[in-house]
Amino acid sequence: MTHADTPAVQGGPELAQERRLVTEIPGPRSRELAARKDAAVTRAVGTMLPVYTVAAGGGVVVDVDGNSLIDLGSGIAVTTVGNANPCVSAAVAEQAAAFTHTCFMITPYDGYVRVAEELARLTPGQHEKRSALFNSGAEAVENAVKIARAHTKRQAVVAFDHAYHGRTNLTMALTAKNMPYKHGFGPFAAEVYRAPMSYPFRDAGVDGPAAARRAIDVIEKQVGATNLAAVVIEPIQGEGGFVEPAPGFLPALLDWCRANDVVFIADEVQTGFARTGDMFACDHEGVVPDLIVTAKGIAGGLPLAAVTGRAEIMDAPHVGGLGGTYGGNPIACAAALAVIETIETDGLVDRARAIGKTMLDRLTALQADDPRVGDVRGRGAMVAVELVQAGTTEPDAALTARIAAAAHAQGLVVLTCGTWGNVLRFLPPLTIPDHLLAEAFDLLAQIIKES
Template structure:
C-alpha cells in the first residue's frame, strides 16, 4: 500500500493525518473525565483495554478527545479490517440510510440481504450449492451453526477445543475454554458440549498436525461417541486463546474424519475471515472446505453483522421459521458488508495482508533474537502475535505481557493481549494502515521491549 500522510474525510469532515502524535499523557485529561463518567453510568462488567475516548479513526490511526493520534494495531479486535472509515463503506451505508434503516427481513425483505447471501455463497470455500443466513454477532452465528448441525444430524453433542473462544452467550460460553473473564460465575452452561485437545506447536513438543488430530479424535471416540456427535466447532487460528496456528494437517485430518462420520465440521472464522490472514478465509491455507463457516467481525467494516454459510442440504435442515432474528441482516450492515467485499477485491487487500505479515514477522523475529522473553512469533497475514515467557523457559509471563502492553499504550500504540495464560501480545492492524505507520508501530514495540523489565 502506498505511503499516505492523510485519509480524506468522507462525510465532509477534515482529512485525518496519518501520524502518531501525543499532546497529552495517555489517557489525557478529557478521556479521564469521560472514564469517570463511564464508571458511574456503564455496567462494571464492561471492561476497557485503553481508556482513550475516540472522536475519529481511519487509515491506521485513532484520534482521541484530547487530540492524541494513536497507531492502531487492534482494529477493534479485527473488526475494521478495511479501515474505520473506508470510502466505499461510508458511501454505501449513507445511501442505505437515506432509503430505509430497517424493515426486518422476516417481515418485508429486501434485495441487499439476498445479494450478500449470494456473495458469501460465492466467496466461501467449496464449489457445491450453498446457503447463507445472517445474524448480528459472532456468538449468535456460532450458536445458530450448532442449531443447524443438530437439526441436520439429529444428534446432540458438540466438540470444542482447548484454548477456544466462541462468544459470551450461554452456549458459546460453554464452548469457550477460558474461565476468567468469560465464564466465571455465569453458569450453569449449556449441556452436551465436550472438549478435545488442539494442536499448539509451541507447547506440544512439536507434535505434527496429523498426530495431534488423531489424539483429539481418540478422545472424542472414547468419551463422546460418534453416534452422539453433531459437530466439531473450531477456529482455524485460535483468537482469544493466543493466536494459536495449528500444525499443518491438523484441520484437514479433523475435517476428513468428520465427513467420513456424518459430523458437521464448523469453522469459526469470526476473527480470521475476510482477508485478515492473507487468504480470504484461514481454512484456505490448508485447502479445507468446512461444512459450515461462521463469519462476523471484519464482514461489515464495523457494523454489527454475522453469517453462517455452508452446504445447502445442511443449512436448509431447520424447519421454516426456525432461523432468524429481528435485526439479522439489517440493511445498513448488509450495505456495509457488500462494500467491504468490493473493497477487499478492488484494493487487493489479500496481498496487503501478506505484505503486512512479511514486515511484521521480520521485525518481530529480529526483536525475538535479542530478547529471550519472546518464546514465539506466530500468526498469518495481519493477525500476528508474540508469546512471552520467563527468560530461557516456556513458562508463561503474563506480568511482562501487561507491562509491555501498558508501555506501548503510553507511547501511542494500540495493542491487545490474549491467551489462555494471559501472556500473548496480539497485533491486528487494519489493512488500510500505511507502510510508514506500520514501521513506526514496530519501532515503538522494539523500544518498549528494550526498555521494559
C-alpha cells in the same frame, strides 16, 4: 464536558497518518469521560485503553484530547478496510436514506440476498450453499450448532482447548477460558465437550496429523462419533492466543468428520475476510468446512454475522426455525457489500500478506535477541508473540501486561490475549500505511527491550 466540547475531527483516509501525543495517555478529557462512564455504565463492561475516540481512519485513532494513536487492533479485527472507508460510508448513507429496517422475516429486501450470494461465491468450496444472517459472532456460532443438530439429529458438540466462541450461554460453554468470559455465569449448556488443540509451541515433536489423532482419540472415547453433531474450531484461534495448528491438523480432523457424518464448523469470526492473507483462513490448507461462521470484518464495523454452508445442512431446520429481528439489517448488509468490493478492488488479501511479512520479520528479529519472546506466530495481518520467562515455556503474563501498558502510554493500540494472558497480538487495519507500521514496531522493539 458537553457534546459541544468534543472536537469535530474528520475521520477516514484523509486523517493525518501520524502518531501524535499532545497529552498523557489517557488525557484529561478522556479521564473526564471515563468518570462519566463509571457513573453510567456497569463496571462489568471494561475498557482496555480508556481514550475516547472522535475520529479514526487509515492506521490511526484520534481521541478527544487530540492524541493520535497507531491502531494495531482494528476494533478486535473488525475495521479491516479502515474505520471510515469511503465506499462503506457512502453505501451506509445511501441505504440509511432509503430505509433503515423492515425485518427480513417480514418484508425482505435485496441487500440480504446479495450478501448471501457473495458469501456463496467467496467461502471455500464449489458446492451449493445457503446462508443465514445474524448480528454477532456468538449468535452465528450458536445458530451453526442449532443447524448441525437439526441436520444430524444428534446433540453433542466438541470444541477445543484455548477456544473462544462468544459470550452467550452456549458459546460460553464452547469457550475454554474461565476469566473473564465464564466466571460466575453458569450453569452452561449441556452436551459440550472439549478436545486437545494442536499448539506447536507447546507440542514439542507432535506434528499436525499426530495432534489430530490425539484429539480424535479423545472424541471417540469420551463422546462417541454416533452422538456427535458437530466439531467447532477456529482455523487460527483468536482470544486463545493466535494459536495456529500444525500443518495437517485441520485436514485430518475434517477427514474424520466426513467419515463419521459429523458437521465440521469453521469459526472464522476473527480470521475471515482477508485478515490472514487469504480470504478465509481455511483456504490456506484447502479445508472446505460444512459450515463457516463469519462476523467482525464482514461489515466494516456494523453488526453483522453469517452462517454459510452446504445447502442440505443449512436447509435442515424447519421454516421459521432461524432468524431474528435485526439479523441482516439492511444498513449492515450495504456495508458488507462495500467491504467485499473494497477488499477485491484494493487488493487487500495481498496487502494482508505484505503487512504480515513486515510484522513477522520484525518480531522474529526481536525473538533472536530476547529469550523472553518464546514464540512468533500467525499469518497475514493476524500475528502474535508469546512471552515467557527467559529460557523456558513458562508464561509471563506480568511482562505482557507491562509491555502493553507501556505501548499504550506511547500511543500504540495493542491487545493481549491467550489462556495465560501472555500473548501480545497485532491486528492492524489493512489500510495502515507502511511508515506507521514501521514506526509502531520500532517503538515496540524499544519498549520490549526496556521492559
